[in-house]
Amino acid sequence: MEFRPRNYVAEEQSHSLPRSRADIHPFSSSSPQSILRQVDDNEENRNNEEFFDPLRAPDSNASVETVDGHDFESSSNGNDDSFPVQTKEWTSFKRFLMQRFPVSKMISVSSTFFFSQMSNTIVRSGKAHEKSSSSTHLEELDDPQKFSETDTKVITQQEYVSRLHELKDEINRGWHSEDRVKSLKLSIKVARLLMDTSVSNFYPTLFVLVTDVLNMLGDMVWERIRQKAEFAEDGARLCSLRAENFRTSDVPIDAKETCYNWFCKVGSIRELLPRIYLELAIFPCWRFLIEQPVESLQRLVMMTRGIGDPLASAYCRLYIAHRAQKLPSHDTGYLITCLNDITRIFTRISSTKESAHGCFAGSKRSLVSLMEPSVEFIMKCILNDASQRRAGKVLVELGLGRSQEELFGGSPCVSIVLHHLLKQLPIDIVSFHAVDILHLIKCSNDNSYDQCLNYRLVGLRLSEQISQIGSVEAVVNEVIQVVSEYGLDEYLKVVDAYLDIVLQNQMDGHLKTILEGISKLASDKVLAEDELASLQSILVKLLSHFKDLEHVFSLNHFLQILDTMHGNSRGIVNMHILDMATRNGYVHDPTTIQLLFEISQALHSDTDLVNMKNDDNQQQARLISRFVRMVDHGVEYERHLAFLMECRGALGSIVELKEILVHSSNCLATKALKDGKKHTAFVKTCMAFSEITIPSIPGHIKQLNLYLGTAEVALLGGLVSHSDGLIDSAINCLQSSDWMEGSRTLDSDGMLSSIRKLCSLLIMVPGNPEVGILHIPKSILLIIHSRSWSPRLKARILCAIISLSATLSQERLPYHADHTEIMGNDLLFFGDSSYVCELLSLTESVLQNLVDVIEQEPSRAARGSLSLEACNCIASSFKINEHVFSVCSKLIETAKLCLNAKDKYLTSTISFLDKNLPAAAVSSSIAI
Known part of the structure; x- marks a missing residue:
């Protein structure tokens, strides 16, 4: 056998395409190629009737609205396209009610209301017997002591809900069995439950459960009358x-x-509250009797004034607003009346002594909070999609404005009503009348709502259209004056809402005042969770607004404020700081680097290194690693290496970071070598740093690649002995790695890539006669024979070793180490016949093993593909003689048995062999 001589320079020139400098990037939109391509594509699309662009296709599901869930209301009595949306909004509102006012598992309920209405109606078997309301009242008159003794009962929430669901099913069954009187009577009993407000926190949940039953009844009545109207x-x-x-x-x-x-x-119905609720349940049916059923709404609104309990009356008005949405069109005058009535109740609650409301004694704020959803929903119904003119009319009707031209010029408003009014008003009104609104908040100083939340809401609304604010300076001045009297929590909530306005209008003086106020209030104080959340929002906005991190750090009091933070909020701010620091390139300033290092330490100490699969922990690790990678001390190489050592000691438990430290150390050594000065000692220090760091990184294949990368740098610095040691360490990693590493299967493609990289590196490494010039390839072969790797992986590694041997045999190697003192093997062993003989001897044994390994591949397709890969490798590495030709013939026969005769890879390989056959073997080529 004889290696095939190669002229790499000539081959490169023959295979290179002619190149010329282009003034315009060929992929840019303005390039001639792109324009012609777009024209061709458009023409092809016009000519192709079947062309379909999925990005431009309409969404077939865009207009489909589905409402799931057993408690969603039927829209059978809906009147226009808006009802599915209203139904979904109501469902969302009900869910909000139950989540906002959660109740404990055990509830104390009035036996008079619950057990007399439900226990006598539903028994465990699911059957029911009637017990009239009058008989219940007679029992109470005959034996008042009995009812007073059992005035309250403690039951589970689930039992209460289950009984209501049973009652709902009973109403439904009675209706469909033509016993509609029974369904009505049961519905009245359910409605009576809303008369009991003794367990106030449970009342919103009770309201949702009861109104679901009443809505079901109303829908069934509507459908019955409609059927009776349409069919005989x-x-x-x-x-x-x-x-x-x-x-x-x-x-x-x-x-x-x-x-x-x-x-x-x-x-x-005798009782007022059930009578109102039942009429509201069937209220849409007024449309069968009168043209303007909305006129009846005002009558019901007046009736609600007879409900003495403030909580029950507020939720009754809420139900009025909900059921009125079933009408096709209506004026909102009755809603404004409802809202004004609730406002008067709030005023009376605020001005009355605590004991005046019985079960609500000592809990004014709790009562107001429970009534708040009514105000919110009614206000939303009043101002839903209202024009600016319509909203102005509403303000006048609510008594806040003297006329359409002079809004917010009337009397003060109850704070909680004002809050939800500001939430729903069109943004144009809020922006134009911002100063007037702030003055109105200032004079609407009652206990129904925290005023700082109203100031905050105005800021949030104004931030929707900052450019449209009428007088920014006056608005911010007013807010700064108000918050100066607040404590830290209120201060942070308000200034957080106005910070975007201050930043976008470049109000540096106000920003300085705000930060100074925060620093003064937060100093020497352990911040609560709410305070931390607001402060986190403020600092993140600052970081997002400025492009330069050093500018943020230079802001007065910023770093002092940052030091007051702790816990998860501090971690989030730290992550934003690291992200901003590495967003715009390398970090050079030593002071900034030190500060970011301390921030990284704080983040690292909060990271759960055991549970690194958590997204937050992974993100923190990535940000820390990216910061370390982006640090650049310029020509101060020793200082940079010292920084890397400090990172390894303080942050070394992050695996990703350790890899970056090795790469950074190698990059630092490379920069020092390119500097033109003698940095041999420094490069050796870098090599030592990498050699110490790599073994602590889990994963033998990761270690292998890092050792090889470090060995390349050692060769660049002329450190042959270091390079040999690093390559030996890489071989040890390969020796230590098994097919199963822990519980994770090794990537065979990654393994093959690493070994090929090692073979490519060995071309530059001078052979060591003391251990044998082919010591490393032989070590790789020993590892292959001792491992149960797949035939596919083994065959490709053997091909890499054949290519390595063929390359080392050339008179001129394709590349050399970029160091004048390192001689390649082509110079060290030039003319040494024993060197080439040793290469041939190794390759012959590899060749035989290669054919045997390929035959062991179980997959036919893979076996055929491997045969062709091996055949091309052999034909490229050796001159074709009889022995080589017989090996190639055997591989071609294997490929023919496994692949289609027309396979392009197969036919091209046969053609290549035919062109390179010597004359003596031409007669035998037919066998191929």
Whole structure:
């Protein structure tokens, strides 16, 4: 056998395409190639009727609205396209109510209301027997002691909910079994439950459960009357009532009589609250009787004034707003009346002594909080999609403005009502009247709502359209004056809302005042969670606004404020700082580097290194690693290496960081070598740093690649002995690695890539006669034979060793170490026949092993592909003689058995062999 001589320079020139400098990048949008390509693509698309661009296709599901869940209301009595949206909004609002006011598992309820209404109606078997309301009242009159002794019962929340669900099912069954009177009576009993406000925190949940039952009844009544109007008793269709625009004249007399009968039955209910709720449940049915059912709403609003309990009356008005949405169109005058009535209740609560409200004694703020959802929902209904003119009219009707031209010029407003008004007002009104609104907040100083939240809300609303604010300076001045009297928590909440306005308008003086105020209030104080959250938001906004981190650090009091933070909020701010520091390139300033290092230490101490799969922990580790990678001390190489050593000691438990430390050390050594000065001692120190760091990195393949990268740097510095030692360490890693490393299967492609990289490096490494010039390739072969690796991996490694031997045999190597004192093997062993003989001897044994390994590959397709790879490797490495030709022939035969005869790889390989066959073997080429 004889190695095939190669002229790498000539081969490179023959395979290179002619190149010329381009003035315009060929991939830019303005390049001629791109323009022609776009024209061709457009023309092709026009000619291709089947062309489909998925990015431009309409979303087939965009207009589909689905409402899931058993408690969602039917839209059968809906009147326009907005009802599915309103239904989803109501469902979301109910969920919000139950989440905002959670209750304990055990509830104390009034036996008079709960057990008398439900226990006698539902028994465990699911059957029911009727017990009239009048008999219950008679029992109470006959034996008042009995009812007073058992005034309260303690039951589980689940039991309460389960009984209501059972009652709902019973109402549904009664209706569909034609016992509608029973369904009505049971519904009245359910409505009576809302008269009991003794367990105040449970009332919102009770409201949701009860109104679900009432809404179900209302839908069933609506559907019954509609069916009666559209169909005769024999099933013949009489008419078709379009929900959105039918008139009362379209409704037959029988249907009207049935509808009127329902309202009469509801009107005969003795108690006021159940009567109002039941009429509201069937309220949309007024459309079958009168053209303007909205007129009846005002009557119901007046009736709610007879409900003495403030909590019950507020939620009754909430239900009025909800059911009125079922009407096709209506004025909001009745809602404004509801809101004004609730406002008067708030005023009365604020001005009355604590003991005046019985069960709410000592809990004014709790009562106001429970009533707040009513204000929120009603205000949203009033101002939903309201124009600026309509919103101005509402303000006048609420008594806040004298006229449309002079808004916010009237009396002060209850703070909680004002809050939800500001939340729903059009942003144009808020922006134009910002100063007037701030003055209104200042004079609306009652106990119903925390005023700082109103100031905060105005800031958040103004931030929606900062450029539209009428008088920014006056607004910020007013806010700064107000917050100067606040404590830290309130101060932070308000200035956080206005900080974007201050920053975008470059109000540096106000920013300085704000930071000074925070520093003064937060000094020598352990911050609470709410304070930390607000402070976190403020600092993140500062970091997001400025592009230069050093500018942020130079702000007065910024670092002092940062030092007051702790816990998760401090960690989040630290992560933003690191992200900003590495966002715009390398970090050079020594002071900044030291500060960021301390921040990294703080983050590292908070990182859960045991649970690194957590996204937050991974992000922290990545930011710390990126910071270390982006540090640059310039030509102060020793200082930079000292920084890397400090990082290894303080942050070394982050695996990703250790790899970066090795790469940074190698990069530092390379920079020093390119500096033109003698830095041999420094490069040796860098090599020692890497050699010490690499063994602490888990994963033998990772270690192998790092050792090889470090060995390259050692060769660049002329440190041959260091390079040999690093390569030996790489071989030890290869020796130590098994197919299964821990519980994770090794990547065979990664293993192959690493070994190929090692073979490529060995071309530059001078052979060592003391241990044998082929010591490393032989070590690789020993590892291959001792491992149960796949035939596919073994075959490709053997091909790499063949290519390595063929390359080392050349008179001129393709590349050398970039150091004048390191001689390549082509110079060290030039003319040494024993050197080439040793290479051939090694390659012959590898060649035989290669053929045997390929035959062991179980996959036919993989075996055929490996045969062709090996054949091309052999033909490229050796001159074709009889022995080489026989090996290639055997491999081609294997490929033919495994692959299709027309396989392009197979046919091209056969063609290549034919072109390179010597004359003596031409007669045998037919066998191939």
